[in-house]
Amino acid sequence: MTEIKSTLELAMERTKKIAISKEERKEIKQKEILHKINGLFHRYMEGHLSLNEILKEIDRMDEKTRPTAKEILLSQWIDALSLNDKEERLFKGIESLKQRSIDEVKQKFHHLLSEYQKEKEKIKQTERAQIEELLRKEGIYGSAVEPYIEGSQHLEKELGNLNHLYEVKLKEIKEHLRTL
Numbered sequence: 001m002t003e004i005k006s007t008l009e010l011a012m013e014r015t016k017k018i019a020i021s022k023e024e025r026k027e028i029k030q031k032e033i034l035h036k037i038n039g040l041f042h043r044y045m046e047g048h049l050s051l052n053e054i055l056k057e058i059d060r061m062d063e064k065t066r067p068t069a070k071e072i073l074l075s076q077w078i079d080a081l082s083l084n085d086k087e088e089r090l091f092k093g094i095e096s097l098k099q100r101s102i103d104e105v106k107q108k109f110h111h112l113l114s115e116y117q118k119e120k121e122k123i124k125q126t127e128r129a130q131i132e133e134l135l136r137k138e139g140i141y142g143s144a145v146e147p148y149i150e151g152s153q154h155l156e157k158e159l160g161n162l163n164h165l166y167e168v169k170l171k172e173i174k175e176h177l178r179t180l
């Protein structure tokens with residue numbers, strides 16, 4: 001009587017002859033590292049993982065993997081810097097992986113962020129004043145009138161130009177961080 005083989009047994013027989021090359025193994029390993037580092041990055045940014053726990057996780061990796069993991073994580077932290085908020089968690093992480101003080105870069109970043117926020121607010125105030133003037137000309141004025149500026153195409157264009165200008169400056173700071 002013939003033997004009935006499971007799908008798994010048939011698949012195993014067919015894959016016996018297939019071998020994974022060194023390049024494929026290396027690629028698989030890189031994807032695993034990237035996946036693990038992405039998880040650490042997001043958990044850290046969400047506040048679910050402390051910097052010490054991340055460093056312990058990296059120290060548990062084998063010696064060949066550690067430098068790559070640190071490089072990937074450092075790159076992700078630098079790339080995550082933005083003009084939207086002060087990024088103290090990112091700076092702490094970058095500083096710990098660089099193993100040196102980055103106070104000069106932090107000062108540049110905070111100065112840039114401060115300038116950006118002032119310019120952004122100035123643009124919004126100018127837009128608000130222009131809309132108030134238009135409303136006043138139409139007979140709509142008073143202390144209860146609060147113009148809605150968020151939907152303004154002119155405002156969006158001005159903020160877009162401002163964002164572009166400051167993103168260029170932020171990119172310079174990020175590049176400086178990478179070369180430290």
